[in-house]
Amino acid sequence: YQAVPEMAAAAYGFFLLETGDLNAAERVLRSALVIAPDHAPLHWYSGLLAQRQGDLPRAAAALRRACTLDPALPDAAFALAWVLHDLGDMPEAEVWGARALATGTTGDRRLQAAWFALRRRDYDVAESQYRAAACLIALADPRSQLLYRHWSEALQALGRGEEARRLLTDALQAHPEAARLWYRLGCIAQEAGDWQAADNALAQAHQFEPTLADAFFRRAQGLHGRGMAEGVAWLLEQALFLAPETLGARALLAENLREQGKIEAAQAYAPALDVSEDEGDLAAWLRSGRPLRLPTPRRAQVPDVSVVLVVRNQGGATLRALHALAAQTGPSVETILVDAASTDGTPDLLARVQGATILRTGQGLGWPQAANQGAARARGRHILFLAPDAQVPSGALALALVRIEGDASIGVVGGKRATCDDQGDDPDDPCVHEVASCSSAFLIVRRPLWAMLGGFDPAFATAVDGDRDFCQRVWRTGFRVVCAPRVRWGAEDGGD
Structure with missing residues (x-):
């Protein structure tokens, strides 16, 4: 240790890191860096430590320093690429990933290159990299599950569905x-x-x-x-x-x-269909001939919030949701309505709406894809995803905006009803509570963060699976997902 203290400290720190004793590893590595600030492995292991602690910016800085001090550390470059990926800096992530791959091919490095290509929708490159990874990772290896799953996605995107099916069958x-x-x-x-x-x-x-x-x-x-x-x-x-x-x-x-013929049972599951009072409300409103005017920001103004509402055969609930939006005060709002092939009175309703961007999708498009289409048209500083049956009381939108803009660490804010338990149920509770995920029935997200993550994963057909996946990715970037108890939404009668 006396002869080469930095090497011994690096080895000991890495050992502690691998055994899970992060506090001891931090003490050893931090002390050693005081003595040997230019020893690349110490910075490398410090970066791995910060990554495991969830401090991605510190991890990136340490790993970048290690790679600068010693360019012949491909594993440090590989780790840096993943950290930058999780931070949303894909251009630099790809640079470091390519540098690691150039120094030597391994299965993990091929998988990383393939995933980066898949993320940027370069399916030919992704398919080629997954094929190369398959030569390095045995089929019995647990990593092959991820390999074949994503490889099949690339093949399907290239129109080679039968080949994708054969791959999955082999796996x-x-x-x-x-x-x-x-x-x-x-x-x-x-x-x-x-x-x-x-x-x-x-x-x-x-x-x-x-x-x-x-x-x-x-x-x-x-x-x-x-x-x-x-x-x-x-x-x-x-x-x-x-x-x-x-x-x-x-x-x-x-x-x-x-x-x-089970009309009453149907009513319980979908009060927005024509077996409910909502349809009668919609029919009466349509007969009135009145338009529905939504507030719009000035043309040159960047809206505070872009509201994205995906609807399918929920005309009555949509009508009430739009009236609730029209009653919101405070923030400047643009509204984007995505009609997912409705066959009830919803198209007639949307034809009467003024002040909104209206998109129409084809049959069979899943909720995440429809939501992504709507979000792609957003201009606001934040995006609010709203379900048609989420009745938002006056002031809820302004309060959600206060929450997300009042704390730079918050990436997503969800409303009370869908995402929190009864703890802290006082409506005057000013606190926010961290949650694993929020429901897109009421979910507001910073638009740059949304763009960085690429939106909802279209592989999911349902909103709830897409919500969970998206919120998990938000957490991995270092932003928090929170529920704000005072941001309330629900049915007009306050029931379930």
Whole structure:
């Protein structure tokens, strides 16, 4: 230790890091850096330590310093690339990832390069890198699950769906209990119109991962699309048990029950369909001939908030939500309405709306994709995703804006009803509470953060799975996801 203290300290610090004793590792590495501030491995391991502690900016600085001091540290460059990826700095992440790969090929470095290409939608490069990674990672290796899942995404995007299915089938021979591989296989089969194969694969997915709500929902979609009513209700009930805020599942279940003549049951699941009072309210409003005027920011003004509302066959609820938006005061707001192939009175309603951007999608587009289309048109400093049945009381939008702008560490603010438990239920409670995820029934996010993360993952068909994934990615950037108790939303009567 006396002869080469920095080397011994680096080795000891790395040992402590690997054993999980982060506090001891920090003491050793910090002390050693005072003695040897230019020893690259000390900065490398300090960067790994900061990464595990969740301090990504400090991790990036330490790893960048290590790579500058010793360019022959490919593992440090590889680690730096992932940290920059998690910080949203993709251009620099790709530079360091390429530098690591240039010094020597490993399976992990190929996977990283492939993922970066997939993120930027360069599917040819992604496919090539995944193919190269497959030569370095054995099929029995647990990493191959991620490899084959994402490789299949690249192939599908290139129009090579059959090849993607063969890859997944091979991977499942080695990992027969990998739920996400079964789920991916089911999605590809469903897109190809092979409903029976899709159903079989999705059934396997939720057998091995019973909490995968989207697998239940997709199975129900497939059965309903083929006119097979039996089993649809049970699948949708399972999906809604896992993800109660999945509006698509609620609407499909109501439609299924209505087709069976179970009108009262349908009413309970989808009060916005024509079995409820909402449809009568909408019909009466349409007969009145009145327009619905929404406030609009001045042309040269950047709005405080862009509200994105995805609707499908929820005309009555949408009408009430738009009236609630029109009553908001304070922030400048632009409204973007995405009609996901509605077949009720919703198109007639939207034709009467003034002051909003209105987009229309084709059949079969999932909620995350529709929401992404709406968000792509946003100009505001923040984006608020709102469900049609989320009745927002006056002042809630202004309060949410105060919360997100009052703390630079907050990336996402969710409302009270969908995302928090009863703890801190006092409406005068000024505090915010950290949560794992928020429901996009009321979710406000900084627009630069949204753009950095690339929006909701279109691989998910339901809002709830997309919400969880998005909020997890927000946390990984270092921003916080919080619930603000005083930001309330709910049904007009205050019930469920």
